[in-house]
Amino acid sequence: MTSADWRALLEAYLDGRLSAEAFMRRFIDAWRASDGRVPGAIAGMQATVEAFEAEVADVREEGIVNEDELRQAVQRALYNLADEPSVTPQTFDRTRAREEMRRMQIQVRGCAGIGCLIALVWVALCILQITFVSDWIQHSFGWSAWPSAVVGFFLAFVPIVGNLLAFLAATELRDWPTWLAAVVFFAAPAATLISGWSRWRRPG
Incomplete structure (x- = not known):
């Protein structure tokens, strides 16, 4: 994913177009697909997403887990993402x-x-x-x-x-x-x- 793709994912969650659990699943899928080649702002919130995933697995009921910490982490990542260069590899033409x-x-x-x-x-x-x-x-x-x-x-x-x-x-x-x-x-x-x-x- 490019920095723009990550930004769109973060904004979709903050705007309410994705639930916390849906955002979590998409984030984890994208993280695994990127093979670690992600912007620093995204890498910084990976631990928070994993912690949220663990809480969801323990509760096993949507809407119960407190997502305040996740939302704050997403807001920080979105703010920091604007200052980072793209990590997408460029094809040599x-x-x-x-x-x-x-x-x-x-x-x-x-x-x-x-x-x-x-x-x-x-x-x-x-x-x-x-x-x-x-x-x-x-x-x-x-x-x-x-x-x-x-x-x-x-x-x-x-x-x-x-x-x-x-x-x-x-x-x-x-x-x-x-x-x-x-x-x-x-x-x-x-x-x-x-x-x-x-x-x-x-x-x-």
């Missing part, structure tokens, strides 16, 4: 497994291709930004190429600061149009970041 694997491979290839393109654009933008920031430092402070390159490397990765210095170098030193510099050093980095983040966050 090879066809479905192959389809899932094929679908996953297609998704991985697609994500990898677009991801590589985004990464290449991001690397190109980083190199360009480092170069332009280094040029701006060298021109503004009169430093030689090596110190400018070292400081420019670190400043280029500072958010906003690196983008702004590269923008100034492009417009003031390289005579780029303002719109082109804004696209390359502000819009393009933002677009690659947002695109990469959204693809990483997307499930599947």
